[in-house]
Amino acid sequence: MADIKLRGLRKSYGAHEVIRGVDIDIADGEFCVFVGPSGCGKSTLLRMIAGLEDISGGTLEIDGERVNDVQPRERGVAMVFQSYAIFPHMSVRENMAFGLTISGASKAEKAEKVQRAAEILQMEHLLDRRPSQLSGGQRQRVAIGRAITRNPSVFLFDEPLSNLDAALRMDMRMQIGKLHKQLGATMIYVTHDQVEAMTLADKIVVLRDGLVMQSGSPMELYHNPANRFVAGFLGAPSMNFLEVEVLEADSENAKVARHSMDPIVVPVRGRKFAPGDTALLGLRPQYVTPSTPDEGVLHGQVSLVERLGSETVVDLAMEDGTSLIAAFSEDKQFERGERIDLAFDPARTHLFHPDE
């Protein structure tokens, strides 16, 4: 087991800096997820921890030891790749025992550890097959099995579920979650899928352009996003951002209004606004509820309805032409073009500066 500390970590390719000073603390046994859009540097950061990319600046510590210049094999990490990266010329058994073979483990030790990993992943019956005889999900389990057999102090996952179909992805996601509970090892997981991030993580690190936007527990980030980017990135469907005008403001609250919305008082959560400022009102689709014309705060016409059975997602075209997504927690029927009125709890909104 190991804790990991990243201090001012930087990575440049020539003049182009892709990781621009990252500080992260990952506790022993924690499941930490790096999340962010494509090109944000999350995979590069993971590869720097693995030792597959040189570190241009800053310090990386694993278990209290500076490992900037330590070879991958001496870092005590195991990595699961997006493309599985299992060796096609070896059987599943040989693949899983690869690290042990390299380290010169005895036959008995290899057999025992491979058997244990196969039991954990329920793949004892696949041990003598070749990778070409396996499905995508099975191959990914082999890759995870290969990581388990070495009993590493840190597991690194680089978008391991991206190549799987939706059903399998959910199944594997749960397996990885269980694996973490079972092994109790420190795990770092890279994904661009915020559902994976929210469901698996003890700690989420949201990255953008090589910088940490915010880190914390999934619920902390969901309920108290540090900025507009984090607010928009976490949660599905994404948070709505409505341009509003600040009518009044103090250190606690602000009164805001817009063309197709009646004035409301919302919390400012530490931000400073002045009357006349333009701001963005962040409103999660799940916190919007159907209302009556008298009590409703937002009014618009239904332009699209997605009925998912357990949830109904409505795209609403408001009078000023902007669009708003609302997600209702049960199956509701709306007609396209129907005029509806919506309400929400102002206490659950977020007010952002437009340039955040």
Added chain:
Amino acid sequence: MSVIGSDNRNLRLGVRYLVLILIALIFVLPLLFMVMSSFKPSDELLRDTSSLRAFLPVGQLSLDNYTGAFERAPVGLFVFNSIFVTGTTVLLSLVICSLAGFSFVFLQWRGRDVMLSIILATFIVPFETIAIPLLLEVSKLPWLGLDGLSWGWLDSYRVQIIPWIADGLTIFLFVQYFKGLPGELIEAARVEGASWFQIYRRVVIPLSGPVIATAAILKFLIMYNQYLWPLIVVQQEQYRPVMVGLQYFFQLNPAWGEIMAYLTLITVPVLAFYLVLQKAFIASIASTGVKG
């Protein structure tokens, strides 16, 4: 309509086969002529060249040419020399050139790209232009053998082997093939604790069947067909390879029947080698399923 369509298809197929057969004949007929002529006396062989009889087992057939060939030249020794020199060079070349290719593709070192460019540039230098400088060089090189230190490599196996081990083409073949291997396999092996040499031996080489077969076939053909180099560096019959041995048959009156018998004998190892590797080549392609 469908009858006309199917007629058209058959016609196209027929034409295609005809073209293929004609192309195949261009390659097969000289071989057939060589084998058939090796059983005929020289005068009959020359007479037959004006008719299709040249390709048929007709006339006065015997094994006399073969006996004659063995009497005229130490065929067995020449074939052994060629197979020994070729086999050793191919094996060493596969090891050295694949290691070089591995280093060019997977390792980071200063001057790597420049060095690769220089090696690739050697493609365009014809051997004839460096034959004499190379001869001067090998004639002065030291050698530590069982009988102590000696100078000069002329008249030996090593002079036929060592200068031919590393070459730009073989390195280029390995470089191109290694570049196509999935990088994540190498990275996975690194994270799993493998050293660079272990990655080379346990991951890269087992996945390189096709390029090994291709490089081996090409190198084999180049080495087995060596003529100019052994002609200038080997004077003693003891180290002479098959192609140089052909000189024995071109005296005042070339013994065409014996020449054909000799050529047939020295072609057998080439065909055998090709057939063996062709099988390995196909097998290695079939078993390499990297993608999901």
